[in-house]
Amino acid sequence: MTSVHRIRVHPLPVRVTHWVNAFAMTCMVMSGWRIYNASPLFPFTFPDWATLGGWLGGAIAWHLAAMWLLVGNGLAYVLYGLVSGHLRRRLLPIRPAEVLQDAGAALRLRLDHRPDVYNAVQRLLYVLVLLAGAGVVLSGLALWKPVQLFWLAGALGGYEAARRVHFVMMAGIVGFVAIHLLLVALVPRTLPTMITGSASLHTPRKEAGA
Amino acid sequence: MIPSSPRPPAASDHHHQLRRVQRRLLLRGGLSIGALSMLTGCNLQDGDTVDKVLWAMSRWNDRVQALLFNPNRLAPTYPATAITRPFPFNAFYPEDDAPDVDASDWALEVSGLVQDRTPWSLQRLRTLPQESQITRHICIEGWSAIGQWSGVPFRSFLQRVGADTRARYVGFKCADRYYSSLDMATALHPQTILALDYGTEPLPAKYGFPLKLRVPTKLGFKNPKHIVAMFVTNDYPGGYWEDQGYNWFSGS
Numbered sequence: 001m002t003s004v005h006r007i008r009v010h011p012l013p014v015r016v017t018h019w020v021n022a023f024a025m026t027c028m029v030m031s032g033w034r035i036y037n038a039s040p041l042f043p044f045t046f047p048d049w050a051t052l053g054g055w056l057g058g059a060i061a062w063h064l065a066a067m068w069l070l071v072g073n074g075l076a077y078v079l080y081g082l083v084s085g086h087l088r089r090r091l092l093p094i095r096p097a098e099v100l101q102d103a104g105a106a107l108r109l110r111l112d113h114r115p116d117v118y119n120a121v122q123r124l125l126y127v128l129v130l131l132a133g134a135g136v137v138l139s140g141l142a143l144w145k146p147v148q149l150f151w152l153a154g155a156l157g158g159y160e161a162a163r164r165v166h167f168v169m170m171a172g173i174v175g176f177v178a179i180h181l182l183l184v185a186l187v188p189r190t191l192p193t194m195i196t197g198s199a200s201l202h203t204p205r206k207e208a209g210a
Numbered sequence: 211m212i213p214s215s216p217r218p219p220a221a222s223d224h225h226h227q228l229r230r231v232q233r234r235l236l237l238r239g240g241l242s243i244g245a246l247s248m249l250t251g252c253n254l255q256d257g258d259t260v261d262k263v264l265w266a267m268s269r270w271n272d273r274v275q276a277l278l279f280n281p282n283r284l285a286p287t288y289p290a291t292a293i294t295r296p297f298p299f300n301a302f303y304p305e306d307d308a309p310d311v312d313a314s315d316w317a318l319e320v321s322g323l324v325q326d327r328t329p330w331s332l333q334r335l336r337t338l339p340q341e342s343q344i345t346r347h348i349c350i351e352g353w354s355a356i357g358q359w360s361g362v363p364f365r366s367f368l369q370r371v372g373a374d375t376r377a378r379y380v381g382f383k384c385a386d387r388y389y390s391s392l393d394m395a396t397a398l399h400p401q402t403i404l405a406l407d408y409g410t411e412p413l414p415a416k417y418g419f420p421l422k423l424r425v426p427t428k429l430g431f432k433n434p435k436h437i438v439a440m441f442v443t444n445d446y447p448g449g450y451w452e453d454q455g456y457n458w459f460s461g462s
């Protein structure tokens with residue numbers, strides 16, 4: 001196959017919500033780390049350079065402002081994904097056998113990257129990070145309103161347990177982002193695709209998927 | 211969160227500092243995706259807009275929280291066995307600097323939109339019906355602790371002094387120069403009490419002798435200690451931390 005043609009990979013709503021989310025999530029994580037430092041749950045703190053807000057009050061102001069952007073954008077993405085069928089089409093099905101097979105192929109660098117199709121490992125990770133996103137928002141709501149939303153805080157095991165749930169969900173999201181950025185670095189052509197929405201389809205080569 | 215000087219700072223000082231810091235950090239936050247480490251030395255000149263947006267969002271959050279606030283929703287209560295021992299001390303100064311209030315010449319001043327401005331002595335406050343609660347104190351820093359406070363339900367106190375409960379705010383001034391304020395709906399909440407006792411003893415200095423406002427539906431910094439004056443008003447009274455950037459409503 002010698003001819004190279006362009007295909008649409010990421011529809012506009014997905015690209016817009018992806019980048020808005022990248023900004024909002026960065027604000028939330030960095031300001032959240034500054035809030036964490038005010039009363040660390042574990043025997044470590046985050047370095048100041050990785051935090052946002054300058055002091056506790058500034059960090060909370062960022063956190064409680066950016067949360068509207070994060071949640072509004074996240075709801076828009078989920079709504080679009082459900083109505084358009086994007087979520088079902090791109091993220092399902094998730095079959096354990098396929099995940100194992102694709103993970104093995106990826107680790108041996110023998111997994112083809114198809115710009116318009118997510119492999120089973122990608123599908124699993126994307127679904128997991130969406131669930132972590134829902135978890136971080138729900139536990140955050142429980143911490144923000146432990147009295148008004150007592151049922152939510154109660155479902156998470158109470159205020160102190162909700163702090164830990166919030167931290168674990170954050171850690172899951174940050175871990176996902178680390179893998180995500182590593183794979184973008186390994187397959188750099190996926191980056192312009194998330195901006196322009198289209199990718200060149202040509203003879204597949206052996207590469208890891210992002 | 212404890213400033214090096216216990217002097218209550220002028221709000222404008224802090225706004226300025228906050229603005230400078232936030233200016234730097236907005237740039238870092240906005241462009242951090244992929245290039246964080248390169249930007250740590252950047253100094254964005256025009257960041258006032260960011261500061262204004264953050265303050266505007268905080269006022270928006272005040273309104274949302276007022277709408278979410280259910281005046282009948284009670285904060286969870288706990289058995290005595292759940293009380294955190296020792297209950298942590300927290301203020302904008304170290305524990306040794308907690309004010310030494312002399313009970314004999316202390317009286318609670320009452321002013322603003324009230325009918326009876328007679329100051330209240332401790333003995334007289336003790337003659338009013340008292341209530342006790344074991345609730346969770348949640349600090350804006352993230353930690354929480356369960357304690358027991360007893361005293362006069364603030365709602366009955368406001369009724370007793372003929373407060374205009376249609377007014378928007380109740381403000382408090384403290385012996386340690388701390389100050390804060392509540393929305394009227396929270397002031398009237400059944401669990402908001404003028405606490406005279408911690409556990410079964412009168413409040414020790416570290417917990418706010420002689421009078422502390424206990425508000426289990428707000429973060430800890432909205433629970434002023436060493437109260438010397440309260441006033442009912444329609445003019446936004448702000449607060450020590452609120453004027454520096456903590457969200458004013460800060461409801462739980």
